[in-house]
Amino acid sequence: MTLQTRPGHSNRPDPAAHIKLVVSDMDGTLLTPQKQVTHHTLNAITALRHAGVPVCLVSSRPASGIEMYLEALKLDTPYGALNGGSIFNPDRSLRSQLTLPTDIVQEALGLLQGHNIDAWLFRGHEWVITNAASPYVEPESRAIKQTPNIVPSFKTMLAGVGKITASSSNYDAITQQEAEIGALLKGRACVAQSAPFYLDITPLNANKGYALHQLADFYGIAPHEVACLGDMNNDLPMFKAAGMAIAMGQATQTVKDQAHFVTAANTAEGWSKAVTEYILPRAAKAD
CATH class of the missing domain: 3.40.50.1000 (HAD superfamily/HAD-like)
Structure with a gap:
């Protein structure tokens, strides 16, 4: 069979x-x-x-x-x-539609920045990034046929976020952050890998x-x-x-x-x- x-x-x-x-x-x-x-x-x-x-x-x-x-x-x-x-x-x-509270967005972004892991924000139909040189931006853009909005800072983008995606070519780092961020945000957000190189942070019920x-x-x-x-x-x-x-x-x-x-x-x-x-x-x- x-x-x-x-x-x-x-x-x-x-x-x-x-x-x-x-x-x-x-x-x-x-x-x-x-x-x-x-x-x-x-x-x-x-x-x-x-x-x-x-x-x-x-x-x-x-x-x-x-x-x-x-x-x-x-x-x-x-x-x-x-x-x-x-x-x-x-x-x-x-x-x-479910969205992340702004305080959780800030906390998650701070954790990822502290580990030098690129973060992306998805707000409605918008994809927002700060680092266009990230190795996964171009293949992701091809895969979803969407061009990201490149901003100097996420400071004004914290509201209405449906998903934060962490991307890294260091697969072990993504797995480690799934455990660490998952523990820190337990009961407040969902944290799970969607690919060996992607970690998704979404609203608790999302x-x-x-x-x-x-x-x-x-x-x-x-x-x-x-x-x-x-x-x-x-x-x-x-x-x-x-x-x-x-x-x-x-x-x-x-x-x-x-x-x-x-x-x-x-x-x-x-x-x-x-x-x-x-x-x-x-x-x-x-x-």
């Missing part, structure tokens, strides 16, 4: 027997490492549509980075940006589990009727909320341990294989 059951030391309930909605991460999951969508993935989405099962995207990306794929994927469903802190309707209008609940509510179904797919620590809140959680093959062991099933990597059609082997057999026609 393509997929593997979870290791068994997780105390998760058994996977749901009936699935009415799929909620998926994008980078490292739905997309290839080259940020492309394969024809196998498109066929799997079509098969889900015929089975009456919508597909919704939830990503750490800003809205523009999600919307650029909707037409190619033929999706007219709601979606969650900034790790689920901003939920958009199918017509791309804003449904709900996580993919919150987004999954919002999207399930949009369709009038229960969270246990939702299947989700992901590969990074920021996907774990939706793993916990969903009735079926599927980890990508290249995911960390921590993520795999919290999944019901492990599929192939995103380099080997893991998304479409997961849909074919585990979701479609459990698809229940939506009312």
